[in-house]
Amino acid sequence: MMTWETLRRAKAREGISGYLLAGPTMVGYLLFCLCPAAAAVILSLFEWNLLTPPRFVGLQNYRSLVTAPGFWNTAGVTLKYVLLNVPPQIILSFVLASILNQKIRGYRVLRGIYLLPWALMPIAVSMIWKFMLDPNLGYVTYLAERLGIYGIQWFSPKSALLTVAALNIWQHSGFTTTFLLIGLESIPTTYIEAASIDGASAWALFWRIRLPLMMPVLIFVTITSFIGSFQVFDAVFALTQGGPGTATNVYYLELYRQAFFFLRMGYASAMAVLLFLVLMAITLVQLQLFRRIDAWR
């Protein structure tokens, strides 16, 4: 017979099971994810090289950060990299997604090919491209020579950042294309049909229907691409190690170097906190901006 007592017990058992099932995840998450995030803020107020005891320095790390010339160079390089990478990638992906959305022949195969580089190891991809662009043995160099172009410098102080950005576009635009394609395919065909019957041109269809309806997806893709490219590491490490000179010394690479070469744990944490604040600010500004554009339409 079901009594209050058994019901209460069943409820208690449900509670215990809940803690047991979610517990391990929560403990690990707190220990290896949330606490380190909070610890970064605290560490940024200390000077610590792992060998001697940490020393509280207040905001000194932030002060030396903004006065270090190397820091502003890194910030500039990173910003340039992001701008070389994100807008072209989104435009290219939007064009490719729009083409695929017309269900051209080979749709499935093309979609599969586009997404492939995203799943491949950035280090391996960098190796492949380094070989392709090799000034003596590279196939791209050979093709350029066939076209009468000799002596292209892919990794000169001027071109290195562009090369890294191009490689990143090659690796990631498949992801962006797939994502935008999913968005385009979710637009009800009735909208497009109704507008075409009313005599809307392809141009108007794009600006008045597809683009506004794609806004949320575009916002998402832009924000994630921004956040991702501000933290580029693998490809830069493999291709240029930040060089030549400091031409490709992006933010994450500098952070890595400060922390694990110079053992400046506090300084590197200040860099991390600052990056977090900048990314938050950019995300909020972008959200506002897109909302403004949306309202204005």
Next chain:
Amino acid sequence: MMTRMRTKTLLKKISRILSYALAYGYALAILFPLTLMALTAFKPRHELFAYPPTFWPREWTLQNFERVFHTMPYTAFFRNTLIVTTTVVIAQLALSAAAAYAFARLRFRGRDGLFLLLLISLMVPSAVTVVPTYVLVRYLGWINEYAGVAVPMIFSNIAFGVFFLRQYLYGIPLEIEEAAAIEGASIWRIWWSIILPNCRPALATLAVITFVSAWNAFLWPLIVLSSQDRFVLSIGLMYMQGQYSTDWAGIMAGSLVTILPIAVAYVALQKHFVEAVYMSGMR
């Protein structure tokens, strides 16, 4: 009137041709370097100096693979990568499936608060946690250990796994579970024999995304691992390029070995890779 119609169809034709050219041209731009890499891995070293460079190998050889596996501890790199990746995938799946079930179905005190706590990390970029996590791993004595690589990797993205699976669970009708509960099945029993089988598609997608990111990971293993016998493939490849920077045939063989498992998984499970892209948009 007639000419306008004709220009219009002509324009349409041109745009169609352009579309095809662009779509297939881009596919070629992706496949060409990958194909050349795979073919170069089978060319003898001296063939790389031929001018004009060969595309198809004139002579096929396995020397490069022998070199990679014998002069470099590639077997160890492969094993280490396999150990780390398997651990991360299995642990992350099991843990997030358990937590997702608790958050979606069970009532316990503080449930919603804990879930919110979990969501915070979706906004924190990995660059923020890397230094303190290193300090923690060092404190635990896990430097140059598999655990030091794997454990933080399990939890750095777990919030997303829990969130995704919980969302998926909400789409599964309650009736089966209720029926099982009335029959007297325990909560664990329900989790194991009803929830997990029902979540199979979502689990497969999560497995794919976790597998790819663990297999390809570079920065975190680079920070934690210090001795060659513990290196994973990504570091091994980098290391090899540093040691033998002119041995492109060897480096391409190493790259092929590194990429192959992912490429095979990609062809076999393509649907789940596309699904993984879709899933990343749920954040």
